Amino acid sequence: MxxxxxxxxxxxxxxxxxxxxxxxxxxxxxxxxxxxxxxxxxxxxxxxxxxxxxxxxxxxxxxxxxxxxxxxxxxxxxxxxxxxxxRGEAGSLVVAYVSIALFNLIPGVVRLFRERFPDVQITLREMCSPELEEHILEKGCDVGLVVQGMHVPEISYETVLSEQAMIAIPIKHPLAGQGPISLDDFASEPFIMYERTQRSLIYSQIIAMCLEAGFSPNIVQEATSEQAVIGLVAAGIGVALVSSCLSELRTHEVIYRPLAGPATLVKYAMAWKQENTSPLVKAFLNVVREVSQHATLDPSL
The missing domain is CATH 1.10.10.10 (Winged helix-like DNA-binding domain superfamily/Winged helix DNA-binding domain)
Structure with a gap:
């Protein structure tokens, strides 16, 4: 028949x-x-x-x-x-992301993508590098939003967002009333950091920023999440270098100040396996590019 x-x-x-x-x-x-x-x-x-x-x-x-x-x-x-x-209008898509992306791109991107492509089943998975890149290589996820820093030859990276790094300090800190602050002003301050084994990439980037400013940070506490880092600053345990997307957290207890001198930027990138030519991945990347245009971008990108 x-x-x-x-x-x-x-x-x-x-x-x-x-x-x-x-x-x-x-x-x-x-x-x-x-x-x-x-x-x-x-x-x-x-x-x-x-x-x-x-x-x-x-x-x-x-x-x-x-x-x-x-x-x-x-x-x-x-x-x-x-x-x-x-055409990239139906099917399923697995998107991995670093947790900090929940404070900048992910909400707007997912909302717009679901509006544009209601028949696509999108699955979100929070991960850290290098686990995220490993999942991309093993096809455990289709695309990922990462803090730029790693480079895996088989993965394509596209920088989509840059944010200024800020210093988060307790609201009663002596420097709380100042404007832009030099990072070396905090050379003797206790620092709160992301947990090294789970957030190795951003941990290394913060250490590098401090060393460039002429000091090694006095790390007194580590935390695994953005909320925990800010909560510990609010408790007066120390100061922290954070991305500007976190500057709305606990503002009644924490002051966020930009750093003086040349702007220090935290860059975010979309990552996907080079051989992955899925129309769904292309559609998702287009939505990310559109949403990122409404955020603060580094003019040099």
């Missing part, structure tokens, strides 16, 4: 006339009659009662017509779904 057999059967069942059905299908009547006969032989049932004056569906024909309509509808749906998947 082939798809054309079903199309021929429906035409005859609706017309109840072989000549009109053949005209509708743009084929000769004799081949149509032969194909219907072949279909009946394949099924082992009579689908039509034929006389010299009329054609009628048998009970078996009526039952088969109902299922044929359903099968053809599912087929049309499947064809449309395949076309939409090819």
């Amino acid at each position: 082939e798809l054309r057999h079903l199309r021929y059967f429906v035409a005859v069942a609706e017309e109840l006339h072989f000549a009109r059905a053949a005209e509708r299908l743009h084929i000769a009547q004799q081949p149509l009659s032969f194909q219907i006969k072949q279909l009946e032989e394949d099924l082992g049932v009579m689908l039509f009662r034929r006389t010299t004056r009329r054609v009628e569906l048998t009970d078996a024909g009526h039952a088969f017509l109902v299922e044929t309509y359903s099968a053809l509808a599912h087929l049309r749906q499947g064809m449309e779904l395949a076309r939409r998947a090819e």
